[in-house]
Amino acid sequence: MTVENVDKPVETSSFAQPTRVQRIVDHLKREWQIYAMLIPLVIWLLLFLYKPMYGLQIAFKDYSIFRGITASPWIGFEHFHTLFGSEQFVRALRNTFIISFYTLVFGFPMPILLALMFNEVLNQWFRKSTQTIVYLPHFISSVIIAGIVITAFSPSAGIVNTVLGWFGADPIYFLTKPEWFRPIFIGTGIWQEAGFQSIVYLAAIAGVSPTLYESAVVDGASRWQMMWKITIPSILPTILIMLIIRIGNLLEVSFEMIILLYQPATYETADVVNTFIYRQGLQSGQYDFAAAAGLFNAVIAFILVMGANSISKRYSRTSLW
Amino acid sequence: MAGVKLESIVKRYGAVQVVHGINLDVDEKEFVVLVGPSGCGKSTTLRMIAGLEEISDGQLTIDTRVMNRVAPKDRDVAMVFQNYALYPHLNVADNIAFGLRIRKESKDKIAASIKEVSGILGLTDYLDRRPADLSGGQRQRVAMGRAIVRDPKVFLFDEPLSNLDAKLRTQMRAEIKRLHKRLGATSIYVTHDQVEAMTLADRIVVMNDGRIEQLGTPMELFLNPANTFVASFLGSPPMNLVKATLGPGENGPTAHFAGQSMPLAPLDALQNRDGDEVIVGIRPEYVDVATAEDATQVQVNLELVETLGSEALLHATLAGDPFVIKAETQGNAAYLQKVTGFTIKPEMLRVFDAATGHAVPGQDRQAA
Ligand SMILES: Nc1ncnc2c1ncn2[C@@H]1O[C@H](COP(=O)(O)OP(=O)(O)OP(=O)(O)O)[C@@H](O)[C@H]1O
Ligand SMILES: [Mg+2]
Numbered sequence: 001m002t003v004e005n006v007d008k009p010v011e012t013s014s015f016a017q018p019t020r021v022q023r024i025v026d027h028l029k030r031e032w033q034i035y036a037m038l039i040p041l042v043i044w045l046l047l048f049l050y051k052p053m054y055g056l057q058i059a060f061k062d063y064s065i066f067r068g069i070t071a072s073p074w075i076g077f078e079h080f081h082t083l084f085g086s087e088q089f090v091r092a093l094r095n096t097f098i099i100s101f102y103t104l105v106f107g108f109p110m111p112i113l114l115a116l117m118f119n120e121v122l123n124q125w126f127r128k129s130t131q132t133i134v135y136l137p138h139f140i141s142s143v144i145i146a147g148i149v150i151t152a153f154s155p156s157a158g159i160v161n162t163v164l165g166w167f168g169a170d171p172i173y174f175l176t177k178p179e180w181f182r183p184i185f186i187g188t189g190i191w192q193e194a195g196f197q198s199i200v201y202l203a204a205i206a207g208v209s210p211t212l213y214e215s216a217v218v219d220g221a222s223r224w225q226m227m228w229k230i231t232i233p234s235i236l237p238t239i240l241i242m243l244i245i246r247i248g249n250l251l252e253v254s255f256e257m258i259i260l261l262y263q264p265a266t267y268e269t270a271d272v273v274n275t276f277i278y279r280q281g282l283q284s285g286q287y288d289f290a291a292a293a294g295l296f297n298a299v300i301a302f303i304l305v306m307g308a309n310s311i312s313k314r315y316s317r318t319s320l321w
Numbered sequence: 322m323a324g325v326k327l328e329s330i331v332k333r334y335g336a337v338q339v340v341h342g343i344n345l346d347v348d349e350k351e352f353v354v355l356v357g358p359s360g361c362g363k364s365t366t367l368r369m370i371a372g373l374e375e376i377s378d379g380q381l382t383i384d385t386r387v388m389n390r391v392a393p394k395d396r397d398v399a400m401v402f403q404n405y406a407l408y409p410h411l412n413v414a415d416n417i418a419f420g421l422r423i424r425k426e427s428k429d430k431i432a433a434s435i436k437e438v439s440g441i442l443g444l445t446d447y448l449d450r451r452p453a454d455l456s457g458g459q460r461q462r463v464a465m466g467r468a469i470v471r472d473p474k475v476f477l478f479d480e481p482l483s484n485l486d487a488k489l490r491t492q493m494r495a496e497i498k499r500l501h502k503r504l505g506a507t508s509i510y511v512t513h514d515q516v517e518a519m520t521l522a523d524r525i526v527v528m529n530d531g532r533i534e535q536l537g538t539p540m541e542l543f544l545n546p547a548n549t550f551v552a553s554f555l556g557s558p559p560m561n562l563v564k565a566t567l568g569p570g571e572n573g574p575t576a577h578f579a580g581q582s583m584p585l586a587p588l589d590a591l592q593n594r595d596g597d598e599v600i601v602g603i604r605p606e607y608v609d610v611a612t613a614e615d616a617t618q619v620q621v622n623l624e625l626v627e628t629l630g631s632e633a634l635l636h637a638t639l640a641g642d643p644f645v646i647k648a649e650t651q652g653n654a655a656y657l658q659k660v661t662g663f664t665i666k667p668e669m670l671r672v673f674d675a676a677t678g679h680a681v682p683g684q685d686r687q688a689a
Binding site: 209211212214215216217218219220221225229230233234236 | 371372373394395399400402404406408409410411419420423424467471
């Protein structure tokens, strides 16, 4: 018996293997069409997200539009000092977190609940019409939505006060009351988007193999048990991905809606970082100061996305990247 | 344990009727296999028994109780699906325990059942794994375990082995057979693989187009197919069917075809029917091959010899139609290449009426 033919692990074979660069070139030659499709998006990213980053430096400069970005002198973290010394900014920061938190707590589960409920509706006609009704507000412009909300809560003709009137209550001017701003804002957000967001979950539910349910039916599961033991675990990865995205965007309070709904009387609870930036930057022309606030917001958001992603990766094997 | 009784079971989807009145009496502890070509209504029938499809007409009885309107969970049946239907988010132990948890069995009982079942199926080492981390055969076993653990009155299987490769299928087939021996549970098993049907079944139900073509033990069906459909469905390769005309011969009725003839058994039903069209069924295993030097009875044109090991399949044509012969290879591989015809004993043939496709009466053979 000879031992020459026994396979030994070889460090380097005598056959020429393609180099890393050659592999990439081969890959690009084969798949260039797919990369070509990426080009418009890359251009968009460069133009609208990367080029403006150049202007971020004004957060550290005493910027004036007459001197231009390069000629304005560096002043270090002075704007940030001012920012944290500003009672308005700290209030805006606090409001951002509070509104975001409530939006997450009340707004995030809504589309999931809706999707689960739609899934249980057996009558196709009823299901389709209710789905259409809840998707609809998404397609209406925020300005009109705000108009509807303002009208509904108006003290004179609003439906809310009319109904309250039937029970003998005095009319309340909801939109001037700081304590009512957050519930109204968060409720509006849910009304506008929950239906549309439920589509993602409905798609995930549709992907669950029907035999899982059939098998459970034969095993004796009720619809309720099937929802808890099959549907929800099956869409959990989708829920987690959506949660990561949501936490990443936590500070992106939909500030158009806030601008449309708030007024000085409710700044106390309604003013968020983005509306603060809007007022400082665009209305008062303090671009450098507003840029500093925006940069701060972005850094926090970045930390939130990274944090949410790594937590999810660790505990559920689901992550965005 | 309990029997299952189907009486004139009908299934309609809207105006389309896909199952046309099935009558079947499955005895307690019996293993019945439903076999038939794709789309013949096997799954539909099984799903009606499980309660996953409504029964359009007829009556289903399990263990003396009429089940037509009973919910699946109260029928006390367990079903194994073709794609296993394992819960991807649960590990093997939780998959097996699913049915018991649903039924709110005690923790101790569940633990004991998991232990017992995983022991029977050789899954003890995999209890913590998710289905995605199992091989096809292991997944299949988990699916079986989930059914066994419920200890149901009736087991239903819908093509449980068809996602496995040939070798594993043979192995699992034997395992299912062993399990049935051990548990003695009433089982209804759907397959389109006639080998599975022949090897597993106490009784086979051959279905075609929503109807039962024939019902009997594997050997009954193999020896005495009631019609040309069953004849061409069971056996591998299946029975050769040769169109012929009845005519006179030296020893009673004779089949004439393409200038050749073959004596038939002297059945009463074949007397005085000269000129009638028949179909003669010839099992590939039952012929004795012959070469030009031998006295051959029927000539064929040999086209190809496929050697399978101890046996060979001879692909030939007879009167222009394909004709397959199965012969022993042992010591005559060269001889098989020269085959020009065959002889066969008249009593080994099976004669069918060409008009109806039904077997001519009086020729049934006893299973040895
Ligand atoms: N929901 C449905 N609506 C209309 N026709 C259906 C429906 N489900 C099944 N059928 C029809 O019923 C017939 C029987 O289907 P079934 O699934 O029972 O076949 P099968 O014998 O199990 O076939 P296979 O071996 O391919 O699984 C088929 O012709 C099929 O097209
Ligand atoms: Mg089927």
